[in-house]
Amino acid sequence: MPSELRLGAGLAALILLAAAPLAAEPPLTVDAVIARPSTEARVYKLTGEAVAHETLSASFPAGGRIAEMLVAEGDRVTAGEKLARIESVQQEQAVRAAEAGVATAEASYRKAREDSARQDALLERGATTRSARDAAADQLRAAEATVAQAHADLDRAKKALSDTVLLAPAAATVTDRKAEPGQVVGAAQPVLELALGHSFDAVFEVPEVMLTSFPTAPMVTLTRLNAPGKPFRGVVHEISPLVDQARGTVKVTVRIIDPPPGLGYGDPLIGSVTRPGGQRISLPWSAMSATEKGPAVWVIDPETRVAHLRRIDVLRYETGKIVVRSGLKAGEEVVTLGSNLLYPGRTVRVKEEE
Template identity: 55%
Template structure:
């Protein structure tokens, strides 16, 4: 093998400047770590402390009735009159709407006529049977004629029963053309108008039963995972922000809206106000005190293959190490931790992109 260096050649007995060049390169390579020894990296440090935070959550919802009912006609037809408007208070039995009842009235009159005929036939059958009994006692008629009269009476009794049933059915059909309030209620919404043809059991009015009201909110699913005890809830109307009243949590839906990712939450309104009406927009506010937790600036965030981490400084050697953390939640500019750090530990907040395990650092602004 030949090694050329300047004008000298090793391998054929030549000795010259090449040997000196190789020796110099080797010496430089060995001396490089010492010549380029890293100085402490200036970084920003943050000392951890535990602090208690006050959390405020506000949502906008709607005032609704506790119990509602959708009123409808039992049979289909054309609506002739709507007797109420939205917001009206009605008493039990009050007429709410009237359907066109011409056919039902005609059917009732036909049933009444049929009942009159059946009653007359029944009366005639009774008289015929009495006459046949009298004649049979005198021997002026036969047993067959008497039994035929009795059979005719039984047929007349059946026809009379059928006529009564037809009359009841016709009367009920006519009554069904009038929609009445089942109890004291408030009209929330009109779902049909006069002249409209509706089907059987198609809702035409929505009623609020009683005076109990709730506030319904669509809460984001992520807030449901926040473990806080909720007491009284501060409520205020959107158009009356200076007026406040309280409510209590009554019901949380077990289902999540797949489209919106929200959960329906119902709040019982404790204080009823005269200007509080169904459909009003309402704001609910909850204030809770969080447990003491360690809070870090968002710039301290790093990551490992297992998840979030931060660079922690050893106070004795000022060497850094990467430590996993457990994040409770994120806030604007801050990270709230639930585990991974203790109080009075120093964490790198700026300059973390230049770090590696064991790197020596110093606080920015301190003399070297």
């Protein structure tokens, strides 16, 4: 045999020996899922607190030093019940001075009335002049005005004394004490925060961007932090027009429709809302791979069972899964576990097929 033929036969044998292991490589066993679009519903959850639907800040009409606080946070009070008291030494002295003024004015009035009556009698007998009788009548009218002024001063002093005691305007619950005994407060400065009635609201600090996700105000599902298995309902009642510059949040108030028994002011609440969406394909996070151009997944050819790397566009990443915007079709088979061992053209076998 010529040397050229022997050399060609040897090279052919080497090529066949080198190619034999590749042809005999068994399919790689992987896990896979079928890409199926499903209705996407996103659930947003935030933590807030329960507050009173109607609140009132109680304050003294006049300033002074607080002598006594008669209620504490959480106390239920009735209409007219005493809540607090400021020092009233000056007001009591003013009342006593006004009472003395009334007594003096009334004594002067009685004397003027007697003088006027005596002048009338003397004038009838011709024992006095008409000018003297008119002067006595003028003194009587002046005494009447002095009595009226003295009674007005007494009423004003008594009102100032009554203003040193803070009374509950209606049946309410004390939610906050804003002052303590010994503290000097000004006129109309809030001393107590009162919750009127038994209605509840829930207050949440909502990120501004989240408000753009809902065209209309959604129904809110609420749960207490210590009782998550007992949900109740709420509706959006008010959205603040202001954005917190430091946190980028908006204050949203939710009216609680059916508050559960035992719910208290300040209790932490979890509010959740659901936003329905369109049909999207979701894949487990383990299906993610990548190319130099971005995210990708391994798709299995249904006939040849060969895996091919395909570029996809990811809408968003969520806990445990990715939501695909484009790049996959319904019914395609995607490798989830084992993609790190794949290369283009590798034959695979899904674990369930074994």
